[in-house]
Amino acid sequence: MFAYLVRRLFLMLVTLFGISVVIFFLLRVVPGNIVDILFAAAGYVDPADKANLEKELGIDQPLIVQYWHWISGFLRGDFGYSYVSEKPALQEILPRIPITARLAGLALLFSASIGIPLGVISAVKQGTRLDYALRVVSLSGLSLPSFWLGLLILTASVAMFGQMPIFNPNPQTWLEAFATYAVPAAAVGFRSAALTMRITRSSMLEVLRQDYIRTARAKGASDAAVNYHHALKNAILPVITVIGIEAAFLIGGLIVTETVFNIPGVARFLVEAIRWRDYPIVQNLVMLIAVVVVSANFIVDMLYAVFDPRIRYTD
């Protein structure tokens, strides 16, 4: 187990180094920098002022020097200053993380708590009307873009109730806080729930046809014991994988949802930072996300090993 853990840890570090290089150089490949944007906003370009500003921000230096400044700072916890707000990048990023984390957590919770039970029911009731209905729901979830669903929810709220579930930065009660996040989380989590449901269903169907399930039934085990104790436990591995991957993909959905519901989270902030070519924000934020995603994958790998002891010897 220890060797497995060390091997995975090493792979994780190599991946993160590769990601840092890709983030840094991809950003520089994108045409234009913060100075171009600032002058575009001011409606003119003065070459002397432009050169001064590039020097002031350090983006006139060779790329390798810029990379070293950034990555060494990141490792020390010094994230530099935002080019736009001129405030410490960490001070800009940190308050937004809990907002997105809560939203993502709720969305994942929605996805798992809706997707897994409905997937199991759909599999157990295969071929029935209920199964068909649930499959239609899951197909809709996969087909509806979250921005469209978000706008539909907002429009319907205003048209039907004259109210709008827009972000409340200072919720006074737990209920208010829940309401602030629940609607957007449902909008973004609907797709994940649909995917989780489909994966759970197909995985369950495969397991339910196994010999040991038939044996369990022959031995007189109840339906609930067979479905939840024997079948679901073995069918859950691919579902965990999908939820792990979805956690990473969620950031894409959150960008749109945060924009539509005007939630000041990191996802929307990241898009704005990219638009401004605010390198300190983009680099550090993407790197932080990469650390979270790679760590999540690491944890999923560890969970595999816990659920299936064979993995630690063979992988």
Place this chain on the structure above:
Amino acid sequence: MRSVRALAATAALSLLAFSTIAYAGEPKQGGILRMYHRDSPGNASIHEGATYSLNVPFMPVFNNLVIYKQDEAQNRMDNIVPELAESWAWVNDNKTLTFKLRQGVKWHDGKPFTSADVKCTFDMLMGKSQQKFRQNPRKTWYEQVNDISTNGDLEVSFNLKRPQPSLLALLASGYTPVYPCHVSPGDMRTHPIGTGPFKFVEFKANESIKLTRNPDYWRKGRPYLDGIEFTIIPNRSTAILAFVAGKFDMAFPTEVSIPLLKDVKSQAPNAVCVVEPNNVATNIIVNSSAPPFDNIDIRRAMALSLDRKAFISIMFEGQGDVGGTLLPPPNGLWGMPKEMLESIPGYGPDVNANREAARKLMQKAGYGPDKHLAVKVSTRNIPVYRDPAVILIDQLKSIYIDGELDVVETANWFPKIARKDYMLGLNLTGNAVDDPDQSFYENYSCGSERNYTNYCNKEIEKLFDVQSQETDVNKRKKLVWDIDKKLQEDVARPIIFHARTGSCWQPYVKGVTVMSNSSYNGYRYEDVWMDK
């Protein structure tokens, strides 16, 4: 007895009703004005930006020396009123503009305002001080200012190279606040200190901007509001829905498009909405330094092909203005009269005849039904740029020009234009002040940084100076019209239309005036109150 009681009750009710009616018009103190903001401005320093995204939230923090009267829609010379100045006078053959300053004004950090602050601000704008702005987009406004001199703490003079009556108009713009000497330009970008009716509280990028009432404001009894809170909502659909749902007291000024205005009025019938020109001209920039547009015939043909009314009809349901460089009357002060405008090639009402003439010019240049000219029409990847570019491409087809849309990200737009890497560009030019000096020098004078096409006509440049020095408004108007006509005939930067946009607020918001010939100057908000 009963009749006496009834009479007394009637009298009391009448008195109550009368007092209510009388009181309904009286401004009330208090309340936070909630407004959405269309985007997150890059910083908080008005002098370093060129977008009204900055003016709207930060103009209330400052004062100018003089300002356009905030309760009149049209900006004119005769409605400029003193602000930090108490009075002004032109002396020395109109070559010196002297201001007597208001006494006892304090910056928001408690330090006293003096003439040194005025000198500092304008020295910095002219690039003459140690401290520099990171960006200084309106340096050209002060080209005729030789220096600024002070006489004690309460008098300051602008000494000019030659008379320039419109300097006063430039000083009255929302773009011309006075900054404190003791705060660095860097700090002004993140935490602005002003003398204005509202104090800066915080600016969270992409989130919100908060201002609070300045209790020590020099204008007693103002502002009425306790504060203003801007929530940044870049998604227009979300923003409008939130306004309709009553989450905001005001929509971002001049940001409600004409088609959206219909939605607002249908979903929030009580909302007050006005439509005004915003003095932003949609125009074509032509790269005349390279083929094929180095050929004046092709440039003229292109100008002749424009059906301006079709643009206005498609984009604004007919609510827009056809004009030259300067905003046309009645809202614009300096635009050409209709008959003069229609005498310019391409402005005549018979579009088919114009296009027939254009086709002849194209044939003269070697193009025709069998040989089309392929061009790229570059523009920024923003709907207000992209949409008219698409219509332009469609109209160019009628004169054998096959246009291809080339959308450019904002970051690359100006570098692309600066290196002349374009053929035709669709551009928007906003005029902060409805004054020929601002427009002509900024956009058409040789060497100006905002003269994107590098149009340079020394003869016209001389006329710029002649009109700029003219003190007789009627004489100046005629000079300005002639210049504008010549600019259009030279296809310097063909103007397609002047847009109109909507501004909406809830019915209980009072004292809002939307300017009708500029979208940069009317956001002091000290007279705004809420009848709640």
